Amino acid sequence: MSMVQNLGWGVIEGGWRKGPWTAEEDRLLIQYVKLYGEGRWNNVTRLIGLKRNGKSCRLRWVNYLRPDLKRGQITPHEESIILELHARWGNRWSTIARSLPGRTDNEIxxxxxxxxxxKGEASSGNPEKWRAHLLRRQQFHLQQQEKQEENQINMNKVVSLLDESENRVPTLAQMKKEIIYQDTSDDLGFIYSMINGNATGPEASTEDILWEWLWNLDDFHENITNQHTSVANFH
DNA sequence: AATCTTTTCAACCGCCGGGAC
DNA sequence: CGTCCCGGCGGTTGAAAAGAT
Incomplete structure (x- = not known):
């Protein structure tokens, strides 16, 4: 096996790079898609000079770089869809993924x-772990809600600004930037501080009630997100 | 603070089906 | 026909992160 130059992670094997992608490699692959579109992945090396085989490039694009990917934690709503469809289809991940926009089969x-x-990891066998899981998510979504409310306030500012000044484009662009910045700040540290702090769970409340509650939060979140999108598109 | 254990998830592999030649 | 190439799928792996001791 003289072709194998290094058995370690992320180094060259037989001329192809493997392992975790660097930012520079991502840049090159994005460049490729911009210039030549998705597909024909084994042309990437020839056309862009990225030393990755076609399969690796495709995988990186569909699972990570695609701009329509929904990042961040799976929501309770999404989780329920996953459970439901898995019960129906089994491990047909790509089929399931088609019902979850922005999520990949790999992720699911x-x-x-x-x-x-x-068996019993979360659901029946290990109630403590399951409750911890629910609590963690509950806190996460509470925080999410606060963030969204903040954004709502900012959005109102944008809207009133729109009303006042008919054609002040630069000001609006500035506000948009501000909102997008807040929206993408992905600091999860608060979860842990909240858990450490007052982590006495929703004691004997039945799971069903909690579920319903989480669903409402989820719907609220989606509402706000949609509103935000429609304003952002209106420039 | 240090080390050992567990969990997560990005990326790999082999296999397969479809289309081009 | 065959066979070669590509892309898509699902299972598996292991480095890094998180958690436990």
Whole structure:
């Protein structure tokens, strides 16, 4: 096996790079898609000079770089869809993924395996862990709600600004920038501080009630997001 | 603070089906 | 026909992150 120059992670094997992608490699792949579109992945090396085989490039694009990907934690709503469709289809991850816009089969597969694979991991066998899981998510979504309310306030500012000054484009662009910045700030540190602080769970409340509550939060979140999008598109 | 254990998830692999030649 | 190439799928891996001791 003289072709293999290094068995370690992220180094050259037989002329192709493998392992985790660098920012520069991502840049090149994005450049490729911009110039030549998605597909024909084995042309990437020839046309852009990225030393990755076609399969690796495709995977990186569809699972990570695609701009229509929805990042961040799986929502309770999404989780319920995953559970429902998995019950119906089994491990047909790509089929399931088609019902979850912005989520990849890989992501769903990982999620299901880590949360529901082992018998009783979360659901029946290990109530403490399951409750901790629900609590963590509950706190997350509460925080999410606060963030969205903040954004709502900013959005109102934008709207009133729009009303006042008919054609002040630069000001509006500035506000948009501000909102987008807040929207994408992805600091999860608060979750842990909240858990450490007052982590006495929703004691004997039945799961069903909690679920319903989480669903409402989720719907609220989606509402706000949609409003935000429609304003952002209105420039 | 240090080390050992567990979990997560990005990226790999082999396999397969479809289309081009 | 065959066979070669590509892309898509699902299972698996192991480095890094998180958690436990």
């Amino acid at each position: 597969k990982n999620y299901w395996r880590t949360h529901f694979k082992k």
